[in-house]
Amino acid sequence: MKTMMRYLPLIGLLMLAANSAALDFGSLRDQLKSQVNPKLLDAVDVAKEVRGPDESEEIAIGRQIAGNLLGAAPLVKDAKLQKYVNQVGEWVASQSERADLPWHFGVIQSEDVNAFAAPGGYVYVTLGLYRLLQNEADLAGVLGHEIGHVIRKHHLKILQQSKLVDAGGKLFSRQVGGDDKVQQMIGSGAEIVARGLDKDAEFEADRIGVVLATRAGYDAYGLPSVLQQIGHIAKDEGSVALLFKTHPLPEDRLTKLDTAMGERFDSIKGAALATRFYQMKP
Numbered sequence: 001m002k003t004m005m006r007y008l009p010l011i012g013l014l015m016l017a018a019n020s021a022a023l024d025f026g027s028l029r030d031q032l033k034s035q036v037n038p039k040l041l042d043a044v045d046v047a048k049e050v051r052g053p054d055e056s057e058e059i060a061i062g063r064q065i066a067g068n069l070l071g072a073a074p075l076v077k078d079a080k081l082q083k084y085v086n087q088v089g090e091w092v093a094s095q096s097e098r099a100d101l102p103w104h105f106g107v108i109q110s111e112d113v114n115a116f117a118a119p120g121g122y123v124y125v126t127l128g129l130y131r132l133l134q135n136e137a138d139l140a141g142v143l144g145h146e147i148g149h150v151i152r153k154h155h156l157k158i159l160q161q162s163k164l165v166d167a168g169g170k171l172f173s174r175q176v177g178g179d180d181k182v183q184q185m186i187g188s189g190a191e192i193v194a195r196g197l198d199k200d201a202e203f204e205a206d207r208i209g210v211v212l213a214t215r216a217g218y219d220a221y222g223l224p225s226v227l228q229q230i231g232h233i234a235k236d237e238g239s240v241a242l243l244f245k246t247h248p249l250p251e252d253r254l255t256k257l258d259t260a261m262g263e264r265f266d267s268i269k270g271a272a273l274a275t276r277f278y279q280m281k282p
Contacts, residue, residue, distance in 0.1 A: 055120075058156060059102065062120030066104065069116065069124065073108040076127055082106055084278040088136060089123060089143045095215035096208075098151045105143065113230060114243045117146040119156040128239050131280070132229050136273035140213040141223025148208030154201045199248050203256045210261060219272045220265035227254050 053061065075082060089105030101121035110126040117123050123146040125139075133139050149155060206223065214220040231250035233240050247253070 053156070053160075055101075058153070059120035061156070061159065062118040062122045065118040066122040066124070069118070070106075070108065073110045073126075076107045076109050078107075078280065081130075081278055081280060085125065085130075085139070085143075088139055089147070092140050092144050092212050092216045092218075093121070093147050095212045096147055096151050101150070103147075111239055112242055113233065113240045114246075115142055115146050117149040117155065119150065119153065119159075121150055123147060123150070133226065133277070134229075134272075134274065135219075135222070136277045137213065137219040137222030137270065138226050139222070139277070140216060140218040141209050142226055144209030144212040144216075145205045145223060146209075147212060148205035149197070149201070151208070152201070152204060154197050154205070158197070197246075199252075202248050203253065206253055206257050207260050210257065210265070214265060214268060214270055217271055219270040220261070220268055222272070224254060224257055224261075227257075 085107055086103075086105045090103050093099060093101070093103045098121075103121040103123070105123045106125075107130050108124050108126055111128040112126050113128045113132060115123070115125045115129055123143060125142060125146075129142065130139075133142070206227075209223050210220055213222055227250040230240065230243070231254070
């Protein structure tokens, strides 16, 4: 009992540090420098490692990934298109628990049918996918899926897992010290955002995409409609090669969505907004 009592302050500190996202670990470590027991300092380090990167670090990582991606496939030179997609994306993102992120949306110059998300609120749709969309609800569903990846930190978790191992167990967040160091950490941005996630992560993002689009007032079946259209494209067609490589098959995603949605969305009359959907010039 005496042994347990001796470590209760340490256990309490760990619990506080692990559960408080706003805790300033640097200040806490400075405050503990006067403590005789160095294990208290180690406890702060361990707690931060569990917590992972803070939001500013997450945004810095995402900004570098987005820069790499845009270096390989720049934004489509259509200011009205980019403004429109940002307006829709920001509205859908505002329905999420991470509405305060500095969200960025765009359409990139690529005929592939795909969409990408990077940590910190960076979301891009390819021109090839945008041309498949029929209305604003379709766009909202697609953007909602990618927003789901960001709010659940799916790609960030992949980076944490791989880089923590590569760094010999060092803190992921400590390695962020400016764009150069971020660049060294993440390598090719296009490779990171196009990397296939766990199927469960994709299914989760689909469910989130439907919910966010519905909350935003759109037809809940926008994303399922897009998945149906993609499913009609031949699997050996070059434009969908990367999508089929990095995502579950559309029919599998539709089956999962059908089970998750059931009849609960049938009575919700969301808008498709086909007439407001931005049509690109031929």
